[in-house]
Amino acid sequence: MIYNSELHNFKQFISNWDIETEYVLFGASKECVQFIRSMDFLLGSGRLKIKYIVDHDVKSSTIINNLNEISSYYRESKQYKSDRKNIKLIHIDEFNGNEKVIITTDEYRQRYIKYLDERNVTHTTYKHIAGIWPLMYKNLVHIFQTDVLVTERCNLACSHCNMFIPHYDNPNHRNLSTIITDIDSYFKVVDFVSVFHLVGGEPFLHPDIENIIQHILLNHIDKLDKLIITTNGTVTPKESILQLLKDSDVILSISDYSDKLPKLKNKVMRTIEEYKNYEIKHYVRNEIEWYDFGDLRVKKNLEIDKLIKHFDSCTAPFRGLNDGKFYYCHLNTSAVRTNLFPLSDNDYVSLNNISNEDLIKFDLGYTDLGYITFCDNCNGCNTGIKVPVSYEKQGIREL
DSSP states (O other): OOOOTTTTHHHHHHHSSSSSSSSEEEOHHHHHHHHHHHHHHHHOOOOOOOEEESSSSSSSSSEESSSGOOOTTOOOOOOOOOOOOHHHHHHHGGGOOOOEEEEOOOOOHHHHHHHHHTTOOOOOEHHHHHHHHHHHHHHHEEEEEEEEEOBBBOOOOOOOOOOGGOSSSSOOOOOOHHHHHHHHHHHHHOOOEEEEESSOOOOSSTTTHHHHHHHHHHHHHGGEEEEEEESSOOOOOHHHHHHHHHHHHHEEEEOOOOTSSGGGGGHHHHHHHHHHHHHEEEEEEEOOOEEEOTTTOOOOOOOHHHHHHHHHHHOOOEEEEEEEEEESSSHHHHHHHHTSSSSOTSEEEEEEOOOOOHHHHHHHOOOOSOOGGGGGGGOSOOOEEEEEEEEBBSSSSSO
C-alpha cells in the first residue's frame, strides 16, 4: 500500500499497539514461534505480553512450556533459549472476541483476517509488531526474513521453480566478492534478521559456498537467529563443508522431490545419511507439489486497485538481497535476473543512504505505487494453487 502519514505513522501505531498491553496471538505457526523468540531476544524476555494463542487446528486447550511445542514445523537454530512457560493454546471456537489480536501466521493470514473482521475484532500482523516495536522502543532495525540467491545454476530444471531457474539462458554462479559486499552492506543497516536464507539454484554447486557460509558465521552470526540453506539434497558437500556445518548452527532445508522423481532417490538418501553422520541440523520436506506462482512471461494486466488488493493480500515472507538492492519480494529478484522481467525502482530500495524508518516502511509493504510491479505476473504466496511434481514438469513450462 502507499504510505499515509496520518494512517500509518509509527508513533500512532505505538499508541494503538503499545508494549504494555496483553495480546492474543492468532496462529500457532512456525512464524509465531520465531516472532516470540525474536521479540524476547530484541526487547527482553516477556516484554511481548501474550494472553493466549488461538489456532483452528488444535484439538483442545493446552498449556505450552516450550516454544518449540507450538508448531511442529519450527526448527530452532541458535543456542538462545526462551524461558517462556505456561503459554495457553486454545481452539478458535473458544475465542471470545474481546481482545486485540496479533495474527502470527502467513499461511492462514487471510482466513483469520476475514474471521476477525466479521466479528469486529481489532487486529494487526506480527510483521508490523516485529518491525515497528524494535525500531520505536530500541532504535533497532529488525527484518524478519531475507533471502540471498547465491547461484543461478541447478542440477534440476523444475518448471514451477519459484526462482524461475529454467528461464536463465546462461545461468551463472554469483561472484563471491559481490555476494560478500551485499551481505556486509545489509548488516551495516540491519541490526537483526530472524531468518537469513541462502538459496539457488542449488547452493552447494557454488564453488565458494564454503567461503560464503564462513563469512556469515565469522562476521554476522550475532545479528541473526537462524541461518538456513535450502538444497534439493542431490549434491553432497565436500568434507570441509560438512565439518563446517557440523560445527555451526546452520540449518539445511532439504526439498526432497524423490518421491515423484525416483531417479533422484539414491543421491538424496546418500546425502541425508551424510548429514546424519555429521550430526548436521537439517529437516526434509517431501515435496510432491509445487506452488504455482504464475509465469513471469505472462502479465495479468490487473487494474491498479486490484493490483494493490492483490499485493496487500500476499503473504510473501521473503525479502531479496541482490547487487546492493533490497527487494520486497525475492521472486521479483530472480525474475529481474533472468532478463525477462524489467527492473523497477518501485520494487526495491538501495541499502546505501536509507533511513532506518524508511527501510522498515518498505519492509512492511509501503511502496511508491502501493504494490510491486511483479505482482501483475505473480499469483502470490499461500494461494493453494499447486502443481504435482513430475518428470513432465521439467524445463520451461508451456504457455
